[in-house]
Amino acid sequence: MTTYDATVRRDAADLTALDGLIGHATVQGVPVLHAPRPGDISAGLLFRVGRADETLSTSGVTHLVEHLALHRLGVSDVHYNGATANTYTHFHVTGDEDEVVTYLNDLCASLRDLPLDRLETEKEILRTEAAGRANGPNSQMPLWRYGAQGYGLSSYDELGTWSLTADQVQQWAETRFTRDNAVLWMTSDHVPDGLDLTLPAGRRIPAPAASGSLPVTPAYIRGEDGHVVFDSVLRRSTAAAVFADILGRALFRDLRQEGGYSYTAEAHYSPRDADFATLTAYADALPEKQDAVVGAFVDTLAGLRAGRLDQAELDSVRGKLLKRYDTPDLGAARLPSDALSLLLGHEILSPEQHKAELEAVTVADLREIAREAWDGGLFQVPARGADWAGFTLAPQYSSSAVAGTRHQSLDSDGVTLVIGGEGVSLLLPGGPVTVRYDACAAMTARPDGARLLTGLDGFRVALEPTLFRDVTAERIAVLDEAVPAAAVVPLPARDPERVPQPREREMREAAPVPQGGGDEARKSASPGLRHLPVWFVLLVVAEVVFGLGLLIAILQTSDSAHEALIHLTRAMLPTALVIAYTRKAYRHARRDRG
Template sequence: MTQESQTTQAPPVTPEARIPGATAPGPAPAAPPVGIREAEVDGIRTVLAAGSGPVTAGLFFRVGVADETLATTGITHLVEHLALHRHGLSDLHYNGATSATYTLFHVTGTPAEVTTYLNGVCAALRDLPLERLETEREILRTESAGRSRGPNHQLPLWRYGAQGYGLGSYTEHGPWHLTADAVRDWARTRFTRDNAVLWITSDTVPEGLDLTLPSGPPHPLPAPVSILPVTPAYIRGDSGGVVVDGIVRRSSAATLFAEVLSRALFVDLRQKGGYSYVADADYSPRDNDFAAITAYADALPQKQDAVVGGLIDTLARLRAGSIEQSELDAARAKYLKQYDTPDLAAAQLPSYALNLLTGHRNLTPDEQRAELAAVTLDDLREVAREMHSSALLQVPGRGADWAGFTEAPQWSPEAPPAPGTRHPSLEGDSTVLTVSPDAVTLTTPSGQVVVRYDACAALLVHPDGGHHLTGLDGFQIRVEPTLYKGLTPARTAVIGASVPPAAVIHMPPRAPDRIPRPDGGGTPRRLRSEPVGPARKALIWLAGLATALWALIATVATSQELDAPEPDPATIVIIWLLIAAPLGAFLGLRRKRG
């Protein structure tokens, strides 16, 4: 996930999408490739390469969403916004981006404009404009509410849970409660000169740069933690498309396989089957050792089953080794063409700098070409098998057990709830909430969910008594006093006192109609304005009967008028206006009911 700040837009800089070299793990080379020069500016590692046209520069920091917790999600994004605030409106092409593992400030302009921008960013990081904190909170909440999510936004949550690389699937909770001290401390310890790399498309460092930042240790990439007990696995998603990702070792073979898969899906699902309009695949590094290959195909509701089957069949074909040499050659030719790019060294700077930042080995262009040339059909088949073995598939409608995929866990492992107070649901005694000294358990006829306090990623506390828990494994329990018997403030206080303070988020008051109420139908309902007594129920029933009678009379009268030799439209309108009174009374009574 990349979150773009709302400032003057520059052309996106996406180092993962650059030329696919620099993918082999190992120690850093003794010298940079030809055309790239290393330097140091105010203690920040810097790489330079001359390019034509305006100067483009980027300042990477090794901190991103995956370094946060669920309770602090958005803190890096908040620092990014604050660091860019003082630039205001400008014709300068600049921006900031927060990804899973890095934050990038980038700019394109004259050497003087680049200097002014970078100096301003570092000055703001040294002394954040925290008087803007409340305003930026609101901006981030608005941005989050309006952000469109990609078709695969659920997959990280189901693979990693509410931690690390899974946090990109969640709403940013940090802007609701983070203090000025917390934000200042995050900037002071993460946005440091030892945790940064600067790149500039110039053969010299622009004059006047002042990138003074505090010192601090470099931060390693977060270690991934998978919560999937079995793969390949599947989850059920919304209608509209099918998406699958798999975790593979970073390599040139994996880069080429993603391109082969993309072309195969386009041919199978669009050109031959006519099932999809979009059918594509993408390769994206996750950390220094592994990358994600993601495939997606859209579908109309009536074609969803065909798209699911077609995508799985394409993956199975590649895994079985049914890949033509021409498919590999076409993918390889596409990437080799990129090495004919003018100003190749400058084009590779973002990926080169990012590898320096994370400690990943950089390859020279000759080494990159050699790796691409060495990829064989057997290498692609091995990547296909590796992707399948770790695959997580999101399907609309029915499952994918028939294809050998196991449904991802929908419930916590079965175990008797720990001793505690039992609170049956007001919507039926078959659902019980148990508040124990070490966990909350929700038991339903279908299964149970458990969130332990010591494994609680975030607890949202509402002033009306609602407590919403999310476990590190992604499971959630909504503890609402309005939905369970005997759930007193004393019992919910046990939850708030037992969850680690760093995970607790105190939310603002909810509007009365946002507080759930029992409906008797098994689902929460918004607040009723008044109880429904026997007399009112009878009145509602009579109004409904009167409405039905009037509708029947109106239908018969309309039919007779239409059969007349010369139907009168005015008469038909009058007939249906007569039904407005009982219909309005009935709807009014239903509205008062809630």
């Protein structure tokens, strides 16, 4: 049996759950789901490929294919667009029958022959799009849960927009945007004549397996002020979707209506792949209310784990969900979600089956799901953390450092860079941060020698030759030779004024830990008073004591406040000069030590 035949037979088995509300057919090997709806026709061509299928060094390749395919369609009065998600790419259109057929035919023709002469232009457009995109309050959660791979890539910039070649983009389109990796849905009572979905043959690619960067859960990370986020991974089920609704109601009641701490308090359930979904809960807070919000948030979760919800609340949520089946044109409303389930290989439930599952959900089921959510939870909190609630701080440092040449930081006596044969480490007062070459997700490289290495676990080491002692071209060559070529992303030269110098780099570059986190390492990387030499501290203390003594003497010997002010002004000049000279002497001594 060929791969294509196997895919068709499997899709046919999955489609047996579709009742008379939804029709199905096959056009040029692409499954088509259709159901009528008054007015213009809407259609969506889905492909089972998204950001989670990429690597960090090639991230953005799916988005590039989407942009290139849409470019040939030009400017039109027809409403159309495309979207790239974690596990799928969706091209959608709304118009009359002729317009929809023309769009889909032209789209498939463009996918077969991408306008690769526009590759560099589209790369720049994607970088511009990313620069103007606002990150949401939960944008760093995937990184901490999954690392710099798979589902964690949605937390990162699309590095591939700097280095992807035409051959790489073409190969991605030929192997992922295929007839066997696609599903079409459309709001029509029939498949229109003239529809041409000719695409390369391929295979249905399952969603990628999830990686894990959290050794222990429930865990927490520190996030921005004003935002509290909780997420967990649950098995896909009707009961889990009901629990998300129950949790959202409970948070709204406890944090907004009763506590008055938050304006927004909500929870959402979204499918991740065929078997698992992500539960995300969120609440906002004023700075002075953050501790209260975190406490109330934890109490709400604890109450649900203990089963503190009544049957009436479950019945209310169940009734709201059942009303969805009273929607006119129910078949058309179900098309996008059923097409995605078919694409991902998730079971498609008929309305009767889903109603039966809703009716079967019990309070005990919800309590078990609450416990499952808590056990696998990741909590993003501002301020003081969540150790008191039983959450463990997510790893801020690597478990070990590599052996190699040591290069002292020119900014801090407590920071050392190690370049070894197996990887690089940054030795911080709180612990090491290590990226091993064989687990390097990406390394950006600039002509001036700057390197930024990101490990699959999300830890990062920034190497700026200007900020470490004796980082020569030979030592950088060790990195360039050891890091797999597929992980290297060349970046363009930067203005010399933008090359960081000692004592001028931004603190975020001094914290080579997972993006958006690592508060402990950030604090530890900052030189404190303990790094100042003893002679410098004693000299400053002596100058302060001398200044205070001089001030007291002037006040005791002066006959008036005006006279005291004159004497004080004259005395301050030599004192200020002494302090300035001391500071300059310390800087020279520190530079000499390297």
